[in-house]
Amino acid sequence: MTLSDPLMLREARETPELITRQWQENAAVSGALAATLADRRPPYAVTIARGSSDHACTVLKYALETELALPVASLGPSVHTLYGAQLELRGALVIAVSQSGASPDVVASVRMARRSGATTVAVVNVEDSDLAREVEFVLPLHCGEERAVAATKSYLTSLTALLPVVASLKGDRRLLAALERLPEALQLTLGLERPASELAERYRFAENLLVLARGLHFGVAQEAALKLKETCGIHAEAYSAAEFxxxxxxxxxxxxxxxxxTSADAAADATARTYADLTGSGADLRTLGPTPGSTLTTPATNHPLTDPVASALAFYLFAAHLALHRDLDPDAPPLLSKVTLTR
Structure with missing residues (x-):
């Protein structure tokens, strides 16, 4: 690592130690939230977020539905802020995810949800933000300042913030063990930077790229498509491999x-069949993830809920180096700013 490296790379490399800090410093609030949800089990959950945070919510949706059988819907903030709808959310678990906690539409939607009787949670990096002040429970990301326009460490820590709560509610010791070992797996993932750069080189002149995934990795595919647009100027779209x-x-x-x-969970075989069919028909497909034989194989984290974190980190290495191969600065994408205040 050198100081001349893009902030995007330097911040992504901080993730292993940040996951450790988050695990340790959020233990009390994670326990309190788990106890509350066990006592007043919500019938469903709602997420509120935009951009990278919303992609983290897609991963969270699959986590809550597959592990806790808790249905999850994504709430469009404009339903309340533009259309004026006062939604009936009594008893629901409402989770807002935001790096800054400053976007007025997300804050207003959470305020409405709490007034209607929802249990409200903020997964947020800025602990004294407007969003944090509106909710019952705050799960800080503990990222410190994130200066690169393209979110990396805040997205990755958003993926892990609620996992101790899920583990507690399900009594999943395997997930707890995976979370304890996750920083080590992420440190190994950082060792993939050179092969990630080599893989990125082949896309140097790409104008369009389609990103595929299924299940828990679909939110990572959504994030990947966004980052390819933001940092590399490539028109990229994410699709479920099942819908392709x-x-x-x-x-x-x-x-x-x-x-x-790729994945090493219940979606693995179906995804592998889809990819085999595509390559068999001549598609230009490269793969990334924990499945052995992937073009860029990420370290096993020993749980389906933690594998996407390593995959996303490996992708960030890929994206940053792809931008550099294209003679672009991933820290200064045209027309974009770090915080977007949507009303």
Missing amino acids: DHGPKRLLAGGVALLGF
């Missing part, structure tokens, strides 16, 4: 390249 045959596959006739996320 339902229309989007037509784009392959134009020679569009694919990046597919």
Whole structure:
């Protein structure tokens, strides 16, 4: 690491120690939230977020639904702030995810949810933010200042903030053990920076890229598509590998390249079959994830809920180096700023 490296890379490399800090410093509030949810089990959950934070919520949706059988919906903040709807959310678990905690539409939507009787949680980096002041429970990301426009460490810590709560509610000792070992796995993931850069080199002149995944990795694919737009100026879109045959596959006739996320969970076999069919038909597909034989194979974290963290970190290394291969500064994408205040 050198000081001349982009902030995006330097901040992503901080993640292993940040996960350790988050695990230690959030223990009390995680325990209190788990106890509250065990006592007043919500019938469903709602997430409120935008951008990278919303992609983290997609991963969280799969985590809560697969591990706790808790249905999760994404609430569009404009339903309340623009259309004036006062939603009935009594008894629901409402989770807002935000790096800054400053966006007025997210803050207003959470305020409405709490007034309607929801249990409200903020996963936020700025602990004295407007959002943090509106909720019952605050789970800090503990990232410190994130200066790069493209979020990295805040997204990754958003993926882990609620996992101790999930582990407690399910009594999942395997998940607790995986969380304890996760910093070590992420440190190993950082060792993939050179092969990630080498993989990125082949996309140096790409104008379009489709990103595929299923299940817990789909929110990582969404984040990957966003980062390719932000940092590399590539038109990228994320699709479920299960939905790709339902229309989007037509784009392959134009020679569009694919990046597919693999997994080591219940979606692994179905995803592998889809990727085999695509490569068998001549698609330009490279893969990233914990499945052995992936183009860029990430270290095993020993739990389906923690594997996406390593995959996302490996992708950030890929994206930052792809920007550099394209002679772009990933820290200064045109037309964008760090904090977007949507009303």
